Protein backbone atom coordinates (compact mmCIF):
# COMPACT_ATOMS: atom_id res chain seq x y z
CA UNK A 1 0.00 0.00 0.00
CA UNK A 2 1.54 3.28 -1.14
CA UNK A 3 0.66 6.78 -0.02
CA UNK A 4 -1.88 8.75 -2.02
CA UNK A 5 -0.94 12.10 -3.46
CA UNK A 6 -2.36 14.74 -5.77
CA UNK A 7 -1.21 16.15 -9.11
CA UNK A 8 -2.86 19.42 -10.16
CA UNK A 9 -2.93 21.18 -13.51
CA UNK A 10 -3.92 24.86 -13.58
CA UNK A 11 -5.49 26.33 -16.72
CA UNK A 12 -7.25 29.55 -17.68
CA UNK A 13 -10.16 30.40 -19.94
CA UNK A 14 -12.19 33.52 -20.71
CA UNK A 15 -15.91 33.28 -21.25
CA UNK A 16 -19.05 35.39 -21.29
CA UNK A 17 -22.26 34.49 -19.50
CA UNK A 18 -25.49 35.71 -18.02
CA UNK A 19 -27.23 34.28 -14.95
CA UNK A 20 -30.92 33.80 -15.67
CA UNK A 21 -33.82 31.53 -14.73
CA UNK A 22 -36.29 31.32 -17.63
CA UNK A 23 -39.05 30.21 -15.23
CA UNK A 24 -38.88 33.49 -13.31
CA UNK A 25 -40.13 36.99 -14.15
CA UNK A 26 -37.69 39.71 -15.19
CA UNK A 27 -38.15 41.32 -11.77
CA UNK A 28 -37.32 38.12 -9.87
CA UNK A 29 -34.27 37.48 -12.09
CA UNK A 30 -33.02 41.00 -11.41
CA UNK A 31 -33.70 40.66 -7.68
CA UNK A 32 -31.78 37.37 -7.39
CA UNK A 33 -28.97 37.76 -9.94
CA UNK A 34 -28.59 41.57 -10.01
CA UNK A 35 -25.96 42.80 -12.49
CA UNK A 36 -25.16 39.16 -13.45
CA UNK A 37 -28.61 39.05 -15.12
CA UNK A 38 -27.73 41.86 -17.58
CA UNK A 39 -29.05 40.65 -20.99
CA UNK A 40 -25.89 42.01 -22.64
CA UNK A 41 -23.82 39.31 -20.90
CA UNK A 42 -20.50 39.90 -19.13
CA UNK A 43 -17.18 38.09 -19.03
CA UNK A 44 -14.89 36.43 -16.53
CA UNK A 45 -11.29 35.24 -16.57
CA UNK A 46 -11.82 31.78 -15.13
CA UNK A 47 -9.00 29.94 -13.39
CA UNK A 48 -9.41 26.17 -13.39
CA UNK A 49 -7.56 23.65 -11.25
CA UNK A 50 -7.93 19.97 -12.10
CA UNK A 51 -6.65 17.74 -9.30
CA UNK A 52 -6.00 14.01 -9.82
CA UNK A 53 -5.52 11.96 -6.65
CA UNK A 54 -4.04 8.46 -6.45
CA UNK A 55 -0.79 6.56 -6.06
CA UNK A 56 2.55 6.85 -7.88
CA UNK A 57 2.98 4.31 -10.69
CA UNK A 58 6.11 2.28 -10.02
CA UNK A 59 7.25 2.13 -13.66
CA UNK A 60 6.97 5.84 -14.55
CA UNK A 61 7.22 7.51 -11.14
CA UNK A 62 4.21 9.55 -12.26
CA UNK A 63 0.74 9.58 -10.83
CA UNK A 64 -0.42 10.94 -14.18
CA UNK A 65 1.67 12.59 -16.90
CA UNK A 66 0.91 16.33 -16.60
CA UNK A 67 1.30 16.65 -20.40
CA UNK A 68 -1.42 14.03 -20.88
CA UNK A 69 -3.62 15.78 -18.27
CA UNK A 70 -3.06 19.14 -19.97
CA UNK A 71 -4.03 17.69 -23.37
CA UNK A 72 -7.22 16.15 -21.95
CA UNK A 73 -8.25 19.49 -20.39
CA UNK A 74 -7.36 21.48 -23.51
CA UNK A 75 -9.22 19.24 -25.95
CA UNK A 76 -12.32 18.66 -23.86
CA UNK A 77 -12.77 21.82 -21.78
CA UNK A 78 -10.70 24.79 -23.02
CA UNK A 79 -11.43 24.26 -26.71
CA UNK A 80 -15.12 24.15 -25.81
CA UNK A 81 -15.34 27.03 -23.28
CA UNK A 82 -12.55 29.52 -24.05
CA UNK A 83 -13.71 32.77 -25.71
CA UNK A 84 -17.27 31.47 -25.91
CA UNK A 85 -20.58 32.78 -24.68
CA UNK A 86 -21.46 29.97 -22.27
CA UNK A 87 -25.25 30.53 -22.51
CA UNK A 88 -25.31 30.58 -26.31
CA UNK A 89 -22.35 28.49 -27.47
CA UNK A 90 -22.00 25.65 -24.97
CA UNK A 91 -24.67 22.95 -25.23
CA UNK A 92 -24.88 22.19 -21.49
CA UNK A 93 -25.69 25.81 -20.57
CA UNK A 94 -28.57 26.16 -23.00
CA UNK A 95 -30.55 24.38 -20.25
CA UNK A 96 -28.42 25.08 -17.18
CA UNK A 97 -27.61 28.40 -15.51
CA UNK A 98 -23.84 29.00 -15.99
CA UNK A 99 -23.03 29.72 -12.35
CA UNK A 100 -19.55 28.85 -11.12
CA UNK A 101 -21.11 25.86 -9.33
CA UNK A 102 -22.71 24.51 -12.51
CA UNK A 103 -19.63 25.19 -14.66
CA UNK A 104 -17.42 23.31 -12.16
CA UNK A 105 -19.91 20.40 -12.14
CA UNK A 106 -20.10 20.28 -15.96
CA UNK A 107 -16.28 20.27 -16.19
CA UNK A 108 -16.15 17.39 -13.70
CA UNK A 109 -18.76 15.43 -15.70
CA UNK A 110 -16.78 15.99 -18.92
CA UNK A 111 -13.44 14.96 -17.41
CA UNK A 112 -14.50 12.11 -15.12
CA UNK A 113 -14.83 9.47 -17.89
CA UNK A 114 -11.48 10.57 -19.36
CA UNK A 115 -9.41 10.02 -16.20
CA UNK A 116 -8.78 6.41 -15.14
CA UNK A 117 -11.29 5.30 -12.51
CA UNK A 118 -8.58 4.37 -9.98
CA UNK A 119 -7.92 8.10 -9.60
CA UNK A 120 -10.05 10.55 -7.66
CA UNK A 121 -10.79 13.78 -9.51
CA UNK A 122 -11.48 17.21 -8.04
CA UNK A 123 -12.24 20.51 -9.75
CA UNK A 124 -11.57 23.98 -8.36
CA UNK A 125 -12.92 26.85 -10.44
CA UNK A 126 -12.29 30.55 -9.77
CA UNK A 127 -14.75 32.96 -11.36
CA UNK A 128 -12.99 35.92 -9.74
CA UNK A 129 -9.82 35.97 -7.60
CA UNK A 130 -11.91 35.91 -4.41
CA UNK A 131 -14.70 33.54 -5.52
CA UNK A 132 -14.17 29.86 -6.19
CA UNK A 133 -16.08 26.59 -6.20
CA UNK A 134 -14.79 23.09 -5.43
CA UNK A 135 -16.51 20.04 -6.94
CA UNK A 136 -17.10 17.41 -5.69
CA UNK A 137 -16.80 18.29 -2.04
Ligand SMILES: Nc1nc2c(c(=O)[nH]1)N=C([C@H](O)[C@H](O)COP(=O)(O)OP(=O)(O)OP(=O)(O)O)CN2
Nearest residue numbers: 019035036042044098099100101127128129130131
Ligand atom coordinates in the same frame (compact mmCIF):
# COMPACT_ATOMS: atom_id res chain seq x y z
N1 LIG B 1 -22.60 31.22 -5.59
C1 LIG B 1 -22.42 32.06 -6.66
N2 LIG B 1 -22.64 33.38 -6.51
C2 LIG B 1 -22.48 34.20 -7.57
C3 LIG B 1 -22.07 33.70 -8.81
C4 LIG B 1 -21.85 32.30 -8.94
O1 LIG B 1 -21.51 31.79 -10.03
N3 LIG B 1 -22.04 31.52 -7.85
N4 LIG B 1 -21.88 34.55 -9.86
C5 LIG B 1 -22.07 35.84 -9.76
C6 LIG B 1 -21.87 36.71 -10.98
O2 LIG B 1 -21.41 35.95 -12.09
C7 LIG B 1 -20.98 37.92 -10.80
O3 LIG B 1 -20.64 38.44 -12.05
C8 LIG B 1 -19.73 37.65 -9.99
O4 LIG B 1 -18.65 38.42 -10.46
P1 LIG B 1 -18.15 39.72 -9.73
O5 LIG B 1 -19.26 40.68 -9.67
O6 LIG B 1 -16.88 40.15 -10.39
O7 LIG B 1 -17.80 39.13 -8.31
P2 LIG B 1 -17.67 39.96 -6.99
O8 LIG B 1 -18.59 41.11 -6.96
O9 LIG B 1 -17.77 38.98 -5.85
O10 LIG B 1 -16.19 40.48 -7.13
P3 LIG B 1 -15.21 40.91 -5.98
O11 LIG B 1 -14.35 41.93 -6.65
O12 LIG B 1 -14.45 39.68 -5.58
O13 LIG B 1 -16.03 41.44 -4.85
C9 LIG B 1 -22.56 36.46 -8.50
N5 LIG B 1 -22.72 35.52 -7.44
